[in-house]
Amino acid sequence: MMKRRVLLSAAATGLLATPMIWRQAGAQTVVGVTKTEIKIGHTIPYSGPASAYGSGGKGHTGFWKMINSQGGVNGRKINFISLDDGYSPPKTVEQVRRLVEQDEVACLFNPLGTPNNSAIQKYVNQKKVPTLFVATGADKWGDYKNFPWIMGWAPSYQIEAQIYANHISKIKPNAKVALIYQNDDFGKDYPLGLKAAWGAQYDKFIVKALTYEVTDATIDSQVVSLRDSGADTLITVATPKFAAQMIRKVYDIGWKPLHFLSNVSASAGTVLIPAGAEKGIGIITATYGKDPTDPTWANDKGMNEWRAFMKQNLPEADMLDTSYVYSYGVCLTMLQTLRQCGDDLSRENIMRQAANLKDLDIPTVLPGIKVNTSPTNYHPMRHMQLSNWTGTSWSLFGDLIEGAG
């Protein structure tokens, strides 16, 4: 009986939710938009191995709730539908198809994961669904020629790699560089970025490049091989668990290279401190966002705005989790896009406005970094700044550096 009632009510909701689709002249497709509502779809792992990222989704939900309580955008409330994909690409495809075909969302916002977005890339492009500011740093989201319906947000991994390469060329022109990267789309972007920056010199700089698999139990063997190559500089491109192993093993075997660590693992709370805070002293990373642990931003206006948002909308959340800082910034970018759309919320115009952001200031990214897009620039952010680990926190140094990406 219970079951039937649930089924019935589910069916009723489905009927009521039947969306309005109409086509206007000039091939304008308006889907998921009514006089009072804009429907936005989202996927993120709330369960499974990568569910640590799930806090980003909670941040988004809190953000749109806040916007709705302030009256929404252009008189319309945001109906934000956030689904769990467990970080499994086939599941992402299933959920995105559901969002596009059943819920009929106006656009997709910030689906998370490189493999996950790779799995939906062709589909959303073919269906011409704006897939905006995806939560992955792979460079391919900047491919406006072949995939004009999907766009990234944060500076890409290749831009980050170029910044490391240029810094090495500048301060250590005779460096012997060892590189280790995760053997997937995320990791492979770094050698590409290094090659883009160094060109023919790549082979001169890199004395040893190794990969690891996420299934490896440890990466000790790789560390030993890298040290035996005689390298004096190390670039570690790893997810948190392996980054922490790397930092500890390098320290334990008494190797003291100039150590660069990919931004995704440059988290004090989840990598540097578990690995042993003093073991990572001197590690360099490149960053674009303000770190909530960095004392520099203790009284920063932008971060205070974020703190106020958190306090009001997500009082239970962990304030050291950088996912929430990220969430606030990327949501503001989406909000600006919707505001620019005005009353024309066709998919075409949403995409057009997303590719027409000019000098947008985001309070949670470093001063001087502005969001800029155009029909031929799908990399909203291209600047990063180097930062080194002091043993207690990250400390920024040097100027903002622009990647060519």
Next chain:
Amino acid sequence: MDGVLHQVFSGIASGGIYASIALALVMIFTATHHVNFAQGEMAMFSTYIALTLIEAGVPYWGAFVITIVFAMVVGTIVQKILMEPLMNAPVLASVGVFIGLLFIFNSVAGWIFTYTLKPFPTPFGEGGPLLGGFFSRHELGSTAITVVVLFSVWAFFRFTSLGLAMRAAAFNPVSSRLVGVPVATMLALGWGLASGIGAIAGMMVAPIVFLDPNMMGGVLLYAFAGALLGGITNPLGAVLGGFLVGIIENLGGAYIVGTELKLSLALIIIVAVLTLKPAGLFGKVLASRV
């Protein structure tokens, strides 16, 4: 040459990890004739219990003992509630339960303890590397613990009547029951002991790979390859197999197949052993008379 030596020693160190989990697999196989795929996840869960106790102020070895007891109780309960009703069901049904357990322990651990990486303390002291920089204190200490567990398991099965009864219960439940062996109790005990050994393994592995709910994902497959290589009925063989897999993985990864194919190497070992010498290098060939 120095490089090769380093790889061998680093392989022995990771082999120690595989060996300790391989032992738990041998334990459960000897006691039930099943390979429990959730063994690694149960070990991970126990390790979280240990960490919670240590953070609450319990001294390391106190937490160590409490965790083992806890793990044994959980193992026994799981057997009583989930496995006993399936005693006469086809093997596939059990496999389904094992995989279900794997997901349950993984998700529950993530739910309770979050997915954030946590450091786990070592009882052997931090200190510098020993033996010319080849081993850390923890790697030496945990290898010693693995050897102690190994001999306990071996002696238990070899010299105690309880061990003999357990082997009999797994080998031929019907005949065992006829001669008065309480088969159900023996199976539950086997689960308990395997779970306890898994807990020890978890506490020895966590300081090396860091504690998170997916800590055992990669380890279990290598451990399984090790257990098969040495012989899944033979504790000593499984431990040697674990060490061998560690060394083969490192040397193969560094000099032969490249780091991309390290996992494939483990799978090749599994397939090769199962087709060429199913009993493993040191295992006894079993013939079951019914």
